[in-house]
Amino acid sequence: MSEAALSSSPTGASRSPLRTAAPQSGFAPWKDPSKTPMVRFENVVKRFGDFVAVKDCTLDIYEREFFALLGPSGCGKTTLLRMLAGFEKPTSGRILVAGQDITELAPYDRPVNMMFQSYALFPHMTVEQNIGFGLKQDGMPKDQIAQRVEETMAMLELSKFGKRKPHQLSGGQQQRVALARAIAKKPRIVLLDEPLGALDKRLRQTAQFELMGIQERTGTTFIIVTHDQEEAMTVSSRIAVMDHGEFVQIATPGDIYEAPNSRYTANFIGDVNLFEGKVVNVAGGFAEIDWGPGLARFKAVAPEGCAGQQQVWLALRPEKIHIDLDKPTDASNALPGKVVDVGYLGSISHYHVELANGQRVKALRTNSSRTVDRPISWEDKVWLQWPAETGIVLAK
Amino acid sequence: MRRWLLISVPYLWLLVFFLIPFFIVFKISLSDIATAIPPYTPVFDFSMGIGEFISKLDFENYRFIFNDSLYVNSYFSALKIAGISTVLTLLVAYPIAYGMARAPKEWQPTLVMLVILPFWTSFLIRVYAWIGILKKEGLLNLFLMNLGVISEPLTIMNTPLAVYIGIIYSYLPFMILPLYASLEKINPALLEAAADLGSPPWKSFWQVTFPLSLPGVLAGCFLVFIPATGEFVIPDLLGGSDTLMIGKTLWGEFFGNRDWPVASAVAVVLLLVLVIPIVMFQSNQEKEREAAR
Numbered sequence: 001m002s003e004a005a006l007s008s009s010p011t012g013a014s015r016s017p018l019r020t021a022a023p024q025s026g027f028a029p030w031k032d033p034s035k036t037p038m039v040r041f042e043n044v045v046k047r048f049g050d051f052v053a054v055k056d057c058t059l060d061i062y063e064r065e066f067f068a069l070l071g072p073s074g075c076g077k078t079t080l081l082r083m084l085a086g087f088e089k090p091t092s093g094r095i096l097v098a099g100q101d102i103t104e105l106a107p108y109d110r111p112v113n114m115m116f117q118s119y120a121l122f123p124h125m126t127v128e129q130n131i132g133f134g135l136k137q138d139g140m141p142k143d144q145i146a147q148r149v150e151e152t153m154a155m156l157e158l159s160k161f162g163k164r165k166p167h168q169l170s171g172g173q174q175q176r177v178a179l180a181r182a183i184a185k186k187p188r189i190v191l192l193d194e195p196l197g198a199l200d201k202r203l204r205q206t207a208q209f210e211l212m213g214i215q216e217r218t219g220t221t222f223i224i225v226t227h228d229q230e231e232a233m234t235v236s237s238r239i240a241v242m243d244h245g246e247f248v249q250i251a252t253p254g255d256i257y258e259a260p261n262s263r264y265t266a267n268f269i270g271d272v273n274l275f276e277g278k279v280v281n282v283a284g285g286f287a288e289i290d291w292g293p294g295l296a297r298f299k300a301v302a303p304e305g306c307a308g309q310q311q312v313w314l315a316l317r318p319e320k321i322h323i324d325l326d327k328p329t330d331a332s333n334a335l336p337g338k339v340v341d342v343g344y345l346g347s348i349s350h351y352h353v354e355l356a357n358g359q360r361v362k363a364l365r366t367n368s369s370r371t372v373d374r375p376i377s378w379e380d381k382v383w384l385q386w387p388a389e390t391g392i393v394l395a396k
Numbered sequence: 397m398r399r400w401l402l403i404s405v406p407y408l409w410l411l412v413f414f415l416i417p418f419f420i421v422f423k424i425s426l427s428d429i430a431t432a433i434p435p436y437t438p439v440f441d442f443s444m445g446i447g448e449f450i451s452k453l454d455f456e457n458y459r460f461i462f463n464d465s466l467y468v469n470s471y472f473s474a475l476k477i478a479g480i481s482t483v484l485t486l487l488v489a490y491p492i493a494y495g496m497a498r499a500p501k502e503w504q505p506t507l508v509m510l511v512i513l514p515f516w517t518s519f520l521i522r523v524y525a526w527i528g529i530l531k532k533e534g535l536l537n538l539f540l541m542n543l544g545v546i547s548e549p550l551t552i553m554n555t556p557l558a559v560y561i562g563i564i565y566s567y568l569p570f571m572i573l574p575l576y577a578s579l580e581k582i583n584p585a586l587l588e589a590a591a592d593l594g595s596p597p598w599k600s601f602w603q604v605t606f607p608l609s610l611p612g613v614l615a616g617c618f619l620v621f622i623p624a625t626g627e628f629v630i631p632d633l634l635g636g637s638d639t640l641m642i643g644k645t646l647w648g649e650f651f652g653n654r655d656w657p658v659a660s661a662v663a664v665v666l667l668l669v670l671v672i673p674i675v676m677f678q679s680n681q682e683k684e685r686e687a688a689r
Contacts, residue, residue, distance in 0.1 A: 087588055107591040114592045120585035124607045133603075134593035185593070 027237065028252075029062035036099050038063045038221045039084065039189060044093035046079050046245075053079040055245040056093075061238075066215050066222045068232035070268070071242035077225045080242075081191050084223070085114045098188065108137070114191040117198075119178040121166040127153070127177050128162040134185040152180045155214065172203050179211070183218060190215075192224040196231065208234050229269045233257070241265050257317075262396045266315040273321070273361050275314040279393075282306055286388055289314055292357055299332045300391035313394045320390040321363040323351055323376060324383050331385035337361065339380045353382060418667070425660035426453035436656045457661035467645060467662060471669065474642040477556065477631075478624035481563040485571045485620050486613065488564060493575035493612075494605075497582075508576070511569050523562055523633050530558050530634065554636025562630040567623070571616035578612030579605070614677075622670050642666055 029035050037060035046054040054076040061067045069077035082088045084095060086107030094103050102110055113134065121130050128149050135145045153159045156176045166174055175195065182190050195211070196204045212235050215222045226232050232239050233253040240250045241264070249256060249265045260266035263274060277291030277298065287302035289312060298314055306312070328334050340360065341352035344367075351363045363384060365376075376382060430437040437452075461467040496507045514522060529535045530552040537549040552558050582605060590600040628643035635641070642662065649659035 085588075085592055087591075106596070107588070108594045108596050110592075112592075114589070116585050116589055118583065118585050120583060120589035122586060122589070122604060133590070133595075137594035137599070181589075181593070 027064070029065070030060065030238065035062060037061060037096075038065070038098055039223070040094075040096040040099075041080070041084075042094040042096065044080070044083065044090045044095060046076070046083060046088060047091045052245055054083070054090075057245075057247060059240060059247065059250065061221065061223060063221055064219055065238060066212065066224070066236045068236035068239045069223065069225045069242060070227070070229060070232040070239050072227055072268075075242040076245035077227075077242050078193060079245075081114075081193055081223065081225045084189075085112055085191055086110050111187055112189040112191055113182040113185055113187040114193065115178050115182040115195050117194040119166075119174050119198075121174060121177055121181070123166055126163050126165055127158060127169070130166065130177055131158075131180045131184045133181065138185065148184060152184045155217070156180045156210075171198055172207070175199060175207060176210075179214065183214065183220065186218070187220065189221045189223060192222060194226055195224065196228075197226075204231070211235055233269070241268060260315065260392065260394070263313055263315070263394055266392070266394065271318050271362060273316040273318065275316070275359070277312060277314060279306055279308055279310045279312055282308065287312075287393055289393070295357060296333075296335065298391060299388040300393050301389055303393050303395070306393060306395075310395065315392040315394055316361075316386060316390065318350070318362040319364040320386055321361065322385050323353070323363045323365055324385070325376065325380065327383050328385045332388040333391070334383055334385040335361070336381065336383055339376060339378055339382055342376070342378060349376075351376065351382075353384060418664075421660045422664055423453070424656055425457055425658075425664050426455065427657045428452075428456070429655050429657055434656060435654050457658045458665070460658060461661055461665065466640075467642075470640050470642040470645040471665070473640040474625050474627075475669070477559060477563070477639075477641060478621050478627070481560050481567075481624055482617050482621040484560060485564045485567055486617060489568055489571035489575055489616065490613075492568075493572045493579055496572070496576050497579035504580070508573075511572050511576075514569065519566065520629060523566065523629055526558070526562055526565065526634060527553065530561065553634065554638065556635065556639055558634035558636075559631050559639055559641075562634045563620075563624050563627065566630060567620040570619040570623075574615035574619065575609060575612040578609045578615075582608050618674065622674075625670060626666060 039059075039061040041057050041059040044054055044057045045052070057076075057080065069080060071077050079088060083090050086102075086105060086109075090103060094101055096102065097111060122133065125133065128146075131152055132145045132149045135148055140148070149162075150159070153162060156179060158173070158176055158180060161169060161173060161177075166177065169177065175198070179192075179195065182192075192211070196207050199207055208231060211222070211224075215235075222235075224232070224235060233256075236253060238250060238252055239256050241248045241256065243264055249261045251259070256265060256269050260269065260272075266272045266274070275289075275291050275298065277289040279287050279302075280290045280297065281288040282302050285302055286299055287306050289298040289300060291298060291314070300314055322328075327336075335355055337353040337355045339351055340354045341350075343350035347367060349365050349367060351365065353361045353363060355361060361384060424436055427436040429435060492511075496504060496511075499507055527534070531537075532549045532551065532553065534553070536552070537546075540546045541549065552561070586604050586608075587597075587600050590604050591597070595603060626643045626646075627641060628647050631639045631641040631644050632647070635644075646659055646662050646666070649655055649662060653659075
């Protein structure tokens with residue numbers, strides 16, 4: 001209730017941007033095996049000639065989720081969305097909405113509405129007519145259409161623009177009209193294809209919070225396609241990271257960031273340092289990793305199934321590495337190096353540290369005090385250290 | 397200075413090749429017929445003053461053509477034939493233009509070429525060719541009789557039907573090209589959006605495609621209707637003596653009767669008949685654009 005009241009602010013500015021992974025605490029329907037998913041992709045394959053756009057994808061998306069399909073262009077995320085909308089037919093597999101097979105349904109018979117990347121607003125219709133278009137197709141009486149259009153426009157602060165044509169609106173306003181048109185029919189699922197791609201960065205951030213507000217107020221399932229990892233992290237309850245037509249990882253933003261399952265995900269979301277090595281010893285839940293002759297072995301939490309002599313990568317987020325001038329006394333992992341680059345950003349500083357073997361490591365430090373006796377600078381000999389729990393051992 | 401020169405070129409062109417000739421024709425239309433070269437009075441005579449010269453001009457020829465049913469009927473018949481053939485041309489051209497706009501991108505330049513291709517042959521020759529097709533012992537009748545569809549040859553030549561066929565055939569490219577241009581511009585995502593919002597394809601056509609192609613429809617209709625109204629060659633060659641069209645009447649007046657003043661009056665009225673609705677239409681469009689702003 002309080003969530004809805006807060007999100008009524010159009011910009012969402014009153015809401016804390018520091019949101020936890022799930023929209024409501026404890027919102028995790030994907031953990032509940034008794035729930036019927038709102039959308040289910042079942043072994044969906046899509047080929048265009050020889051090109052395989054989507055390879056055997058199986059995915060469940062639940063009611064009220066804000067689900068993100070994230071990946072570089074050409075990874076199959078848009079194809080997946082278009083198959084759900086009905087614009088493409090799967091080569092094989094099934095798509096179910098609320099337990100009902102919709103694979104063979106025409107786009108105009110599906111309970112989903114889409115917000116297009118290009119907005120695809122009807123240029124010959126006013127804002128009101130655009131928003132009311134879907135309602136008109138359903139044969140809703142005129143007065144009810146007018147009322148619903150009114151409500152939707154009020155929700156998106158468009159009431160002033162009802163009589164205008166799309167070309168008389170700014171990019172941000174057009175984006176809101178496109179969203180209004182997609183939610184006006186109160187569909188069970190709203191699909192968003194790179195909805196904020198055409199906006200500039202500042203407007204995009206405002207629009208992200210607006211999207212989240214609308215999604216929570218309407219209680220609709222939103223599925224967003226984006227290549228912007230920050231956007232996916234901000235808005236979604238869960239993210240599916242895609243590459244070459246396959247899901248690499250499906251998890252909450254927090255899990256994707258803190259527990260990536262592969263180098264691909266670790267690299268795609270946020271900054272990461274990767275060290276290649278070999279497991280030499282597993283003991284007491286910790287793995288010892290040899291990553292080069294003459295270099296101190298890493299100690300990290302051993303993942304399940306981790307065995308000796310296995311080739312692995314250690315992933316380390318820059319902000320989890322502690323940088324210091326003095327050699328630490330009791331760290332599980334400590335590496336000497338030389339600062340080659342410093343980036344001062346005010347609140348934080350970036351350091352690029354070159355190790356003895358030539359590899360460069362990125363480290364981050366928050367500038368928590370105004371004056372420091374001796375700031376770390378270029379050419380400084382420094383020590384990097386981190387606890388065994390922060391490094392992530394990746395097998396692929 | 398250079399800018400003014402550049403801007404004045406089209407106006408100069410219009411002045412020399414439209415306005416001045418128009419005033420000459422208009423002046424002739426106010427004169428009387430005479431057995432002379434050129435066959436009308438008065439040519440400006442320096443012996444009389446401007447006042448006297450003007451006093452000799454009158455609207456007698458206009459009165460004459462409005463009182464003679466031949467001319468009035470010719471106008472109405474021409475407008476009717478042009479109007480009906482414009483609608484028929486639109487009906488034939490729309491599916492063609494639609495198919496072109498929906499064809500694979502790499503085919504489209506070829507398709508446009510094919511539409512323009514007939515222009516490489518003389519218009520007159522192409523209309524003549526239709527005589528060979530439409531006449532009693534022509535290709536069409538031979539074809540239909542050999543197929544057994546008909547036992548008696550159809551009479552198409554020298555009927556209004558032949559004129560309609562001729563006009564539709566001749567002016568089809570003028571309709572297809574603007575239609576294609578406006579259809580091709582329509583973002584395919586708009587049709588997806590319409591389908592997504594619950595509109596089946598045939599409804600999407602009337603709600604999205606057709607309204608967005610209206611500028612092309614109007615441009616095409618003007619490009620066909622205006623020259624078709626004044627058309628002379630097609631009714632003369634295919635329509636026979638019974639088909640009344642103002643272009644034919646005008647030709648007869650100039651070259652048969654050698655009554656230049658009346659012929660000029662006919663031409664001036666024809667111009668007004670066509671120009672006035674166009675100007676009204678354009679000012680209306682301008683107003684709509686203003687209102688949209």
